Amino acid sequence: MIGKVRLVSVIFLFLLVMPLGYAQRTAWFADGYHGGIYGHFPLWNTRFMIDQLKKHSEWKINLEIEPETWDSVKIHDPEGYQLFCDYFAGEGKNGRIEFVNPNYAQPYCYNISGESIIRQFTYGMAKVKEHFPDAVFTTYSCEEPCFTSSLPAILKGFGFKYGVLRNPNTCWGGYTSAFGKELVNWTGPDGTTILSVPRYACEGLVENSTWQTASWTNSNDFIAACFADGIEYPVGMCFQDAGWKGGPWGSQYQPTVYTLWTDYIERVKNKVDPDNWLFTLEDVKPGLVWGAPVLQKLAQEIRTSENLLVTAEKMASLDFLMTGQPWQEEEFAEAWRTLMLSQHHDCWIVPYNRLKSGKTWAEQVSVWTGLTDRMAEKQIDRIFDRLPVGDRKSCIVVFNTLGTSRNERVAVKLHPDTDPLQLRILNLAGEEVGSQITKEGDAFWLHFDATVPGAGFTTYYIGNQKKKEKPIKASFLKDGTLKIDNDYHTLIIDPRRGGAISSWVVKKMGKLQMVEDGELLNDLRGYLYHEGKFYDGSDNEAKVTVVENGDLFVRIKVENQFAGNTYHQYITVSNTPRIDFELEIKWDQAPGIGAYDHENNYRNEDYAKAFYNDAYKLHLRFPFKNMGSRLFKNAPFDVCESRLDNTVYSSWDSIKHNVILNWVDVTDASKKNGVALFCDHTTSYLHTDDLALGLTVQYIGKALWGRNYITHGPTRIKYALLPHAGDWIGADIQAESNYWNEPLVARMVDAPPAEQQRSLLEFQDKGLEVSSIIVKGQDVYVRFFNISGRKNHQISWNCSAERIELVNLNGNITGSLTHDKKNTKIQTDIFIPQFGFQTVKLTKAKMN
Secondary structure (H helix, E strand, O other): OOOHHHHHHHHHHHHHHOOOOHHHOOEEEEEEEEEEOOOEOOOHHHHHHHHHHHHOOOOOEEEEEOOOHHHHHHHHOHHHHHHHHHHHHHHHHHHHEEEOOOOOOOEOOOOOOHHHHHHHHHHHHHHHHHHOOOOOOOEEOOOOOOOOOOHHHHHHHOOOOEEEEOOOOOOOOEEEOOOOOOOEEEEOOOOOEEEEEEOOOOOOEOOOOOOOEHHHOOOHHHHHHHHHOOOOOOEEEEEEEOOOOOOOOOOOOOOEEEOOHHHHHHHHOOOOOOEEEEOOHHHEEEOOOOOOHHHHHHHHHHHHHHHHHHHHHHHHHHHHHHHOOOOOHHHHHHHHHHHHHHOEHHHHHOOOOEOOOOOEHHHHHHHHHHHHHHHHHHHHHHHHHOOOOOOOOOEEEEEEOOOOOEEEEEEEEOOOOOOOOOOEEEOOOOOEEOEEEEEEOOEEEEEEEEEEOOOEEEEEEEEOOOOOOOOOEEEEOOOOOEEEEOOOEEEEEEHHHOOEEEEEEEHHHOOEEOEOOOOOEOEEEEEEOOOOEEEEHHHOOOEEEEEEEOOOEEEEEEEEEEOOEEEEEEEEEEOOOOEEEEEEEOOOOOOOEOOOOOOOOOOOOOOEOHHHOHHHOEEEEOOEOOOOOEEEEEEOOEEEEOOOOOOOOOEHHHOOOOEEOOEEEEEOOOOOEEEEEEEOOOEEEEOOOOOOOEEEEEOEEEOHHHOEEOOOOOEEEEEEEEEEEOOOOOOOHHHHHHHHHOOOEEEEEOOOOOOOOEEOEEOOOOOEEEEEEEEEOOEEEEEEEEOOOOOEEEEEEOEEOOEEEEEOOOOOEEEEOOEEEEOOEEEEEEEOOOOOEEEEEEEOOEEO
């Protein structure tokens, strides 16, 4: 990005030497509208757009309208709706109107799952086509920073040819890196490229604005800077908010030609040489209010629904194959609809704004995700309820919705008449497996280690005369600290220092000490601006209690205070590498937490704002020993090594990508050892010279538009730490994240199923994952995502099919898979590049 002084100098010199008539060179401008029935779309706007198109023959509009908007317009303004449909069917589709973002709810994309992004396009495009059958989708463009690194493959999969990597007039929530000139080959992590218009290298941020880049009006200065930088065909952009009454957006520079994005790209693509741009997720620079209680809660609700819905779909697909039960298309479509609406960008950036329902965006997210969760749970309940009826205490069925065999702990609620003291669990071979009983209120819960094949289920039986337990060692030492010791870990928890972890030795990694000398893990730290000081949880002595101590795990409760506010953490340690944490802060007081108090001087135009600076927010600290030289983080269908020296920034013009989607992983310089942090919601992380890793917990104060972000009840988050040898690929960190987000599903059932163990498919590489399984008619569609370095994978199918083919995201066949039949299995080989995905269609599939 050209700095302000340099930019002014370049333009001034350029204007001095500009040949006579040079100012008459043409520029282009992409105008249009952004919004929808949930964001902003007054009903009069439909007729207004057509009236303005007829009035201004030179005008063209790129539309980024929420597809469901047209359902509402059709009902409440049928005349305007028909007028728009008729116009589009004629002059509109022939060069005056283009649909450029058919996502169902215009999500930011970087903050949700890759599967969610695909469904946003799937359902959104279908809804647009429902109203406008002649609509085609050629160029992707958006007026919010709705970008992520893997979009090239997703866009190409849906038949898009081009993209636009800028959002000049709505940068409140961030923007993309400046790079290149007219066109770039936007390259995703899997190598897929899509020809795109970037935010030019010379396209700076606007002074006295925290929401615009220089191309928003095609100013004389901007166009002069473009010509001076060798850009022969400069184009500006502004998608107006639906409801603005000005008609064509004025371009300062003349002559300027209004253009549809596809027309512009096809006009210039053979006249310029595009730069190649490996666009990483750090080229998306989102500046949301990370740590705000309202944002934290809705992010958790969305994550829960994402995980639950894909789990329900996979289980329902297995049920279809095993029992022939019809696929509940309408119910799943409605569950996705409410989830997609909860992913709308406005939920994240204006959570306190009210919709027509009278609820705020945040309140509406709770309603929408609640509907999704109930529909998904209903599907899961149906599957278990259809199993045979018999002795109520006979068995437990456990489903695995991922593609590889798993051995993990599951928990089921026991029936009231079950004797928990004598209960034992037997696998299909009649062997006892490790188990543990806990009590919550009047209910007993059974925890046991289950081994389940990929994309399938198995059955466990309940017996009597449990073996004598050998609990994990958890004991208080003479100095008052608590020591936890098992096959994997030796932890020391120090009550005198806030109940934080003062020592963590990982035995399976050569007795590696994870905690920096003299430091503490999982300690809370934050700055209270009214008091002008930092507080640490370790400032106080904590109460540490052993809550559970059994065969499988020990669970510790740490009770403490932070600046007068009570909080507790649960720490669960088992005979596995991962340690799980739960944090709850009650907020007895209402502190201001952040870099400073804006008081009454908050100005939208000011670059510096307190909510940008994570170092002063309340955060969990993880000062790992000899870790942090390198950091990796996942994104939708991607993993990226960070190029940032640190993640701290305090101003809109210096935003850094500091987002944790599911996990971040820090290692030493040689990637010999590392530790991954998992989080139950999208938020920000810290990584500085002084702190190997931190997790943002809370910001309380003024933020976007001067809104006061306050607490609305207790803060509750879940996170986990996983130490490992080698890098994230060798340690299967993505797979471990999937296990954490998509756990085994276990229920007590009335009797064992007719077949006690079934599996749809099997493969060995944990770097290959099953993103989704759905049913259409009599056909099953399985989408695979490859995170590993291996490109060729062999999949064994425990089913038959008339044909096994590859399809793109539009459902069009792109190739067939050769397959060999071995006994009752079908084996196929599939090629998927790293960070790529493929969808496999099994025509008239039947489970063997």
